Amino acid sequence: MSTIRRFRAMDMLRFNNVNLDRYTETYDLGFYLKYMASWPALFTVAEAPSGSLMGYNMGKVEGKGELWHGHVTALTVAPDCRRLGLARGLMRGLEDASEKIHDCYFVDL
Amino acid sequence: MEYRQLRPIYDALEGSDPQRALKECDKLLRKHPNHPSARAIKAYVLTQTGRTEEALALSLSVLETPTAMASAHAQQGLTLAFRALGRPHEEIMVYTAALAHTPNDETLHCKVFKAAARNRIFKEQHQAAVQLNKLFDNPKYIWWLVVSLLLQARDSPKNAAAQVQLKLAERLVEKAVADGNLKSVEELRVYLDILDVQDKREQMVEVMDVNGQLAALIANDPDLVTQRIELLIKTQAYGKAVEAAIAALKARDNWADYKLYIEAVIASVDPAAAGASVSTICAHLEAWAADRDRARSAKLAQVALATRMFESGFGDAAGLPELLIWGFIDQFQEKAICYTDIMQFIIAHHKAAGKYDAQAAVIDYHWAQLEKRMPAARESAGQSDGEAQAWVNLEKVRYLMQALRGETDPSAWLADIEVLLNFGLTSKPARKKQPACSDMTLLACQRIIQAAFLAYGAMSARAQLHSALFKALCVLESGIRLNEGNFMLKLYAIRLYLYLSCYERARAIYDSLSIKHVQQETLGHMILGHGMMLGCFAADMELCYDGVAFYDRFRSKMPRDIESVYDQETYSNIQDFIEFQRNLDCSVQHECTHRYALRGEGFEYGSAKEMVARWEEADTRSIEHTEESLGALHDNRDISVMGLLTPKDLAQWDLELLTRPVPMPGHEWIQAFSLVPQIMHHMVCAEIELLQAKSSELAAIVDKHDNALPRSDLILIRGIVDMVALYIQATDQQHAVDVQLDKLVEGISANLPEDQFDSLFVLSSDGIRNLSAASELFTYALVLKHALSAQHLPAANAVGHALSQQRKRALKSVNALRGWTDKCTRSLVSDQWLADGDDAFAGVARFVCDSQKQTVLAVTKACSTSWLRSVKNVLMQWEQCSS
Numbered sequence: 001m002s003t004i005r006r007f008r009a010m011d012m013l014r015f016n017n018v019n020l021d022r023y024t025e026t027y028d029l030g031f032y033l034k035y036m037a038s039w040p041a042l043f044t045v046a047e048a049p050s051g052s053l054m055g056y057n058m059g060k061v062e063g064k065g066e067l068w069h070g071h072v073t074a075l076t077v078a079p080d081c082r083r084l085g086l087a088r089g090l091m092r093g094l095e096d097a098s099e100k101i102h103d104c105y106f107v108d109l
Numbered sequence: 110m111e112y113r114q115l116r117p118i119y120d121a122l123e124g125s126d127p128q129r130a131l132k133e134c135d136k137l138l139r140k141h142p143n144h145p146s147a148r149a150i151k152a153y154v155l156t157q158t159g160r161t162e163e164a165l166a167l168s169l170s171v172l173e174t175p176t177a178m179a180s181a182h183a184q185q186g187l188t189l190a191f192r193a194l195g196r197p198h199e200e201i202m203v204y205t206a207a208l209a210h211t212p213n214d215e216t217l218h219c220k221v222f223k224a225a226a227r228n229r230i231f232k233e234q235h236q237a238a239v240q241l242n243k244l245f246d247n248p249k250y251i252w253w254l255v256v257s258l259l260l261q262a263r264d265s266p267k268n269a270a271a272q273v274q275l276k277l278a279e280r281l282v283e284k285a286v287a288d289g290n291l292k293s294v295e296e297l298r299v300y301l302d303i304l305d306v307q308d309k310r311e312q313m314v315e316v317m318d319v320n321g322q323l324a325a326l327i328a329n330d331p332d333l334v335t336q337r338i339e340l341l342i343k344t345q346a347y348g349k350a351v352e353a354a355i356a357a358l359k360a361r362d363n364w365a366d367y368k369l370y371i372e373a374v375i376a377s378v379d380p381a382a383a384g385a386s387v388s389t390i391c392a393h394l395e396a397w398a399a400d401r402d403r404a405r406s407a408k409l410a411q412v413a414l415a416t417r418m419f420e421s422g423f424g425d426a427a428g429l430p431e432l433l434i435w436g437f438i439d440q441f442q443e444k445a446i447c448y449t450d451i452m453q454f455i456i457a458h459h460k461a462a463g464k465y466d467a468q469a470a471v472i473d474y475h476w477a478q479l480e481k482r483m484p485a486a487r488e489s490a491g492q493s494d495g496e497a498q499a500w501v502n503l504e505k506v507r508y509l510m511q512a513l514r515g516e517t518d519p520s521a522w523l524a525d526i527e528v529l530l531n532f533g534l535t536s537k538p539a540r541k542k543q544p545a546c547s548d549m550t551l552l553a554c555q556r557i558i559q560a561a562f563l564a565y566g567a568m569s570a571r572a573q574l575h576s577a578l579f580k581a582l583c584v585l586e587s588g589i590r591l592n593e594g595n596f597m598l599k600l601y602a603i604r605l606y607l608y609l610s611c612y613e614r615a616r617a618i619y620d621s622l623s624i625k626h627v628q629q630e631t632l633g634h635m636i637l638g639h640g641m642m643l644g645c646f647a648a649d650m651e652l653c654y655d656g657v658a659f660y661d662r663f664r665s666k667m668p669r670d671i672e673s674v675y676d677q678e679t680y681s682n683i684q685d686f687i688e689f690q691r692n693l694d695c696s697v698q699h700e701c702t703h704r705y706a707l708r709g710e711g712f713e714y715g716s717a718k719e720m721v722a723r724w725e726e727a728d729t730r731s732i733e734h735t736e737e738s739l740g741a742l743h744d745n746r747d748i749s750v751m752g753l754l755t756p757k758d759l760a761q762w763d764l765e766l767l768t769r770p771v772p773m774p775g776h777e778w779i780q781a782f783s784l785v786p787q788i789m790h791h792m793v794c795a796e797i798e799l800l801q802a803k804s805s806e807l808a809a810i811v812d813k814h815d816n817a818l819p820r821s822d823l824i825l826i827r828g829i830v831d832m833v834a835l836y837i838q839a840t841d842q843q844h845a846v847d848v849q850l851d852k853l854v855e856g857i858s859a860n861l862p863e864d865q866f867d868s869l870f871v872l873s874s875d876g877i878r879n880l881s882a883a884s885e886l887f888t889y890a891l892v893l894k895h896a897l898s899a900q901h902l903p904a905a906n907a908v909g910h911a912l913s914q915q916r917k918r919a920l921k922s923v924n925a926l927r928g929w930t931d932k933c934t935r936s937l938v939s940d941q942w943l944a945d946g947d948d949a950f951a952g953v954a955r956f957v958c959d960s961q962k963q964t965v966l967a968v969t970k971a972c973s974t975s976w977l978r979s980v981k982n983v984l985m986q987w988e989q990c991s992s
């Protein structure tokens with residue numbers, strides 16, 4: 001349960017509770033901005049009722065012809081927000097956007 | 110032919126060898142002095158070698174050459190030069206000059222547009238978009254024009270032209286819709302933005318009609334679905350908002366839609382029949398709560414609805430908030446997020462109860478519920494991580510209740526602390542490294558810290574406070590040993606180590622968190638500047654340079670990201686990117702990082718000539734601030750990451766605030782440390798009037814805001830004000846400088862260590878900070894002496910002599926401190942910080958000494974080593990400084 005919405009640039013100033021987890025990489029700013037600029041519908045964030053960020057999903061589309069597909073670049077959930085089905089919800093969003101907006105054939109990792 | 114001539118220059122640039130590139134440029138220019146491309150590229154190369162004034166002069170000269178811009182190489186060289194020089198208007202002039210040769214070059218027109226867009230020169234951006242639309246038939250350029258109009262209007266909303274621009278943008282979009290040229294969600298979002306800026310909400314609702322032309326675009330975008338519901342509420346179409354919310358919630362489980370559903374219902378409640386007004390939403394929430402996949406959202410929505418109804422004066426029409434709160438906790442307490450979810454509603458309900466004088470009753474109710482559940486929760490915690498998490502959540506609620514009822518008795522905060530510690534650190538689940546145990550350890554630490562500040566918050570009890578915080582540190586480090594991945598334990602450990610003046614270990618933990626890139630903006634404040642305060646100048650400078658490099662990279666790359674939004678046609682990002690750019694460009698942490706870097710560079714020792722030259726050449730113009738520019742700074746420092754369990758407005762229970770080692774730098778600090786380099790510059794350049802003005806400004810900051818500045822920085826700042834007074838007196842050669850010199854020397858002496866040391870408090874409190882400040886002040890005083898000598902002022906001798914004596918005294922006392930720190934501090938930790946007393950912390954001391962011996966030894970060593978490192982660094986500083 002959360003609000004799943006598009007990731008905004010200003011969210012980068014609020015994602016420490018997700019990114020301080022040792023298995024989550026913090027990329028260069030340009031990496032996040034490139035994904036927002038190129039594939040905004042595939043870069044989503046889950047926000048808790050308290051307003052804190054719970055996790056996010058970065059995706060893109062690539063390939064040609066029947067290999068045109070969505071790709072999961074990064075998917076992460078804050079340690080205290082795990083085991084809630086959040087990653088499943090974020091992935092569902094990415095699959096929907098890949099299919100309905102980008103007309104992809106499949107999604108891969 | 111031209112490329113062949115230029116190739117050696119390009120090869121040198123590709124090899125990152127600007128010096129060689131410069132040589133190749135000069136070689137070509139000797140043969141062909143007016144070669145426009147060689148001159149243009151030379152201008153760029155000069156920017157890469159730091160010769161910016163020459164670069165600018167050459168660039169402007171090439172720009173004025175009529176035929177130069179016919180060459181693509183010259184265009185490229187010159188645009189790169191102007192970009193490096195930060196001259197966007199001139200960059201645009203390069204393209205417009207090139208267009209005089211090839212007026213229908215679409216690429217060039219696009220370059221004009223993008224140069225204006227990435228530099229936020231909206232007027233030029235608009236003009237370029239108009240040209241693109243006039244000359245080329247590409248629907249994309251219509252949207253570039255529309256967005257340009259919108260940005261221009263937003264940038265100057267009070268400007269009379271803004272309304273005209275918005276109307277024109279609206280008309281262009283309406284035409285695009287009519288022609289079938291509005292095809293993407295991004296274009297739709299631009300349309301909605303234009304209407305939103307004009308407050309045309311009814312029209313927005315029409316555009317977003319579910320049966321309208323653009324319905325398919327909206328249905329595929331969850332954000333727009335939610336935005337539509339919001340709009341319906343704003344236009345008071347509550348019935349439609351409710352319908353839309355229900356439809357959205359049937360399709361997906363989205364908290365924002367629940368909130369809007371509740372808002373729409375509350376706005377349309379009939380006070381005479383409140384129960385009936387909420388019967389439908391209650392039935393919906395009940396039905397959704399029965400669905401396992403969405404139970405959490407629906408149950409929390411029930412709590413939210415009941416709380417809002419209570420706040421709005423409709424009593425328990427949607428249920429009793431306190432009952433529903435405990436219903437939620439009972440069902441979801443095994444999830445780590447449970448407390449974070451429910452905390453805001455417990456606080457809101459408690460606050461609303463204040464209207465009816467019922468806050469105490471609410472707390473009593475919650476307390477009774479806790480007492481009913483706690484024994485069983487503790488009993489079953491060992492059975493699974495879920496059961497353990499349930500206990501942790503109940504303990505967090507207990508913590509909140511104690512804060513809300515204003516509990517100030519430290520022993521109440523430490524009741525059962527050993528039970529929590531045992532579970533977190535020594536139990537079977539702890540040995541299995543269950544996540545809930547780590548959470549319990551953190552909670553126990555938070556209690557110890559809270560109790561410590563309540564018991565020993567007064568200045569006279571600081572030594573006991575440090576003893577209590579040391580015990581908390583032992584618990585934190587034990588927790589970290591068991592679970593290296595728990596970053597909250599590490600954040601608290603960083604704070605407490607710095608509180609006890611232990612930089613080295615704090616820095617090691619900070620480094621283990623791999624904080625980088627944008628996190629330097631949001632988390633850099635945890636460590637940056639503390640090194641300088643604690644004698645570890647070089648370590649801090651490393652971080653400063655990383656930070657400066659981050660901001661420089663951001664500044665040079667962000668404009669490209671803004672440009673790419675136009676290429677990708679994802680226009681909804683533009684306003685967001687611009688806001689982000691403004692935030693990072695003008696942020697408190699950005700300014701602090703630069704000030705610390707300047708401060709660290711000022712502290713570097715060198716010969717007399719070098720030290721004076723450093724301040725003569727310092728660029729002090731770019732760091733001048735006005736009240737307006739300070740007020741425009743954004744504060745992006747993340748303090749919420751410390752996971753507070755209590756509301757922000759309860760300062761006495763705000764652990765983030767309590768554990769700050771020194772006040773966080775704010776506007777006053779930035780202004781003070783902008784003035785210090787300016788003062789040093791004016792002093793070495795003998796600019797007396799400016800010096801007096803800046804010194805008065807600095808003195809005024811100290812007089813008005815001394816609570817906002819760390820004590821050690823106040824020592825430095827007051828010392829610099831005294832230094833200026835001495836310098837001005839010295840320039841009037843009729844009068845002696847004895848009084849001012851004594852004051853300056855006293856300002857340094859008073860902060861050197863005393864002769865006898867018998868307490869750890871000497872080190873853990875302000876001792877090292879004050880000593881570092883005294884060392885820093887001495888370095889500035891040396892510059893004063895060198896400036897007096899260079900300006901042939903007779904006072905130079907007296908100042909030099911006094912500083913020389915001061916240095917001898919300092920070397921002696923700091924050396925003594927170093928020896929004592931090395932020999933005595935470890936045993937003193939046992940004697941002074943771990944001995945069983947009869948205070949409330951005895952239980953904690955017993956626990957750590959009995960079951961965490963290795964950690965206690967490690968923490969003792971970490972503190973002792975950190976202090977020794979700090980003192981040694983300061984000693985080295987004094988050894989290097991010689992007048």
